[in-house]
Amino acid sequence: MHEPPKGAVYAIYYPVLAAVGVPVNIIAMVILSRGRCGLSKCITLYLVAMAASDLMVLITAVILQRIVGIYFPGSYLSLTWACRFKSPIAYACRDSSVWLTVAFTFDRFVAICCRNFQRKYCTKETAAPVVAAIVVLSFFKNFSFFFLFEPLYIADNLAWYCRLIPSFYTSPWWRAYSYFNHITTPLVPFALILLLNVLTVKHIVAAGRVRKSLRDNSLPGKGPDPEMENRKKSIVLLFSISGNVILLWMTYIIHYLYSRMTETYKYSGYNDPVFILAEAGNMLLLLSCCTNTFIYTVTQSKFRDQLKTMLTYPFTQFAKLT
Numbered sequence: 001m002h003e004p005p006k007g008a009v010y011a012i013y014y015p016v017l018a019a020v021g022v023p024v025n026i027i028a029m030v031i032l033s034r035g036r037c038g039l040s041k042c043i044t045l046y047l048v049a050m051a052a053s054d055l056m057v058l059i060t061a062v063i064l065q066r067i068v069g070i071y072f073p074g075s076y077l078s079l080t081w082a083c084r085f086k087s088p089i090a091y092a093c094r095d096s097s098v099w100l101t102v103a104f105t106f107d108r109f110v111a112i113c114c115r116n117f118q119r120k121y122c123t124k125e126t127a128a129p130v131v132a133a134i135v136v137l138s139f140f141k142n143f144s145f146f147f148l149f150e151p152l153y154i155a156d157n158l159a160w161y162c163r164l165i166p167s168f169y170t171s172p173w174w175r176a177y178s179y180f181n182h183i184t185t186p187l188v189p190f191a192l193i194l195l196l197n198v199l200t201v202k203h204i205v206a207a208g209r210v211r212k213s214l215r216d217n218s219l220p221g222k223g224p225d226p227e228m229e230n231r232k233k234s235i236v237l238l239f240s241i242s243g244n245v246i247l248l249w250m251t252y253i254i255h256y257l258y259s260r261m262t263e264t265y266k267y268s269g270y271n272d273p274v275f276i277l278a279e280a281g282n283m284l285l286l287l288s289c290c291t292n293t294f295i296y297t298v299t300q301s302k303f304r305d306q307l308k309t310m311l312t313y314p315f316t317q318f319a320k321l322t
Contacts, residue, residue, distance in 0.1 A: 005270055005275075005279050006070070006270060007270060010066070010070060010279070011070050011071075013283060014062050014066040014067050014070065014286075015067055017058070017062055017286060017287065017290065018058055018062045018063050018067060020290055021054070021055075021058045021062070021289055021290030022055065022058055022059070022063075022290075024290055024293040024294070025051045025052075025054050025055040025058065025289070025290065025292075025293065026055065027293060027307070027310065028047070028048075028051040028292065028293040028296060029048050029051045029052060029055070030310070031303060031306045031307060031310065032044050032047050032048050032051070032296075032303075033048055034306070036302065036306055037296075037300055037302045037303045037306060038300075038302040039300075040122070041123075041124040041127075042107060042122050042123055042124050042126070042127040043104070043107070043108075045124055045127045045128060045131060046100060046103060046104040046107060046127055046131065047104070047292070047296075049096075049100050049131045049135075050097060050100045050101065050104065050241075050292060051292065051293070053093050053094075053096040053097035053100060053135075054097050054288075054289035054290065054292065055289075056089070056093035056096075057090065057093045057094050057097060057286065057289045058286070058289050058290065060086055060089050060090035060093060061090040061093075061094070061286060062286055062289075064077060064086050064090075065086055065087075065090065074160075078160055078161055079158060079159060079160060080149065080150070080151040080152075080159035080160060080161065080162055081159070083149060083161060083162035084145075084146050084149050084162065085146070087145045087146075087148075087149065087162070088139070088142045088143055088144075088145040088146050089139075091142040091145055092135075092138045092139040092141070092142040093138070094185070094285075095138040095141065095142065095184075095185045096134055096135050096138040097288075097289065098185050098186055098189045098245065098249075099134045099137075099138065099185070099189060100131065100134055101189070101193065101241060101242060101245050102189045102192050102193060102196075103127075103130050103131070103134060104238075104241065104242075105192070105193050105196045105197065105238060105241075105242050106192075106196055107121070107122055107127065108200065108234060108235075108238045109196045109199060109200050110122055111234070112200055112203060112204065112234065112235070113199060113200060113203040141181070141184065142181075144177060147165075148164055148165060148168060148174070149162035149163065149164060149165065150162070150163060150164075150165050151163075169265070182256055186249050186252070186253060187253070190246060190249070190253070193242045193245070193246060194246070197238070197239065197242060200235065200238070201235075204235060233299075236299050237295070237296075237299050237300065240295045240298075240299055241292060241295060244288060244291050244292070244295060245288055248284045248285060248287055248288035248291070249281075249284070249285055249288065250284075251277070251280050251281040251284050251285075252281030252282065252284065252285045253281075254277070254281070255274070255277045255278045255280075255281045256281075258274070258277070259274070259278075
């Protein structure tokens, strides 16, 4: 589609999503970057990078593509050159967000299951190049989208809107690129997240049994194990973030697999059930870009404290002045 879907649902949903998602991601970046949430520097770096990627997805995919297309059709942002730039950037930021979640999941897997390797890997010095590599590779991978579009029409010597070039549907090279693009995001990340989470849970269950047996024999009647309590807090944050991504991307994956198996690549209109499924997948996918802050608020007590301090700061300063 060369323009965003029309209808009251879309016209309301995307502005609300941007109005909520942009400030909450900025707030998350500010709070986390201050380093007062009781998280390690390496975890903080991953979470800040994820928030930055989500923010860029909201700006490029929601504001510049969806909202501008719905409320300002025919603006200069609808020119073909603008469309060609917006799409690769939006896809690159989306891929970065997903793969940063994989990197965060792997980091927590190493921290919990690979104690001998933890000190070398779970550091800010390692996380920084990992984040940089993910961002660079995501942009490199999606650069080809710049060549996938052609003008929908030309008026007054200006090329307007974008549509996929005809060879995209016939060329084996473009078909291979399409498969590669969807396999690397989100199919491979989903498989890795699920595998790492299963291995992490298996390790925690086994370690918990051993520690419980040892504590029962050596320290009968003692309180809860602080080591296991710390692991529980870490695992709640991990599962909340990774589970959120999987849940909100699932509709997108279902539509992709259905369209490939049935070779349904075109829609009869905005009321076509397949189009509704596709758009529902896109809506949920974009929703995943503004949910992490709420996850931190629910699962991290120190983050809640910092959030309260930030929200009440203007009022406390005003009270002091009066």
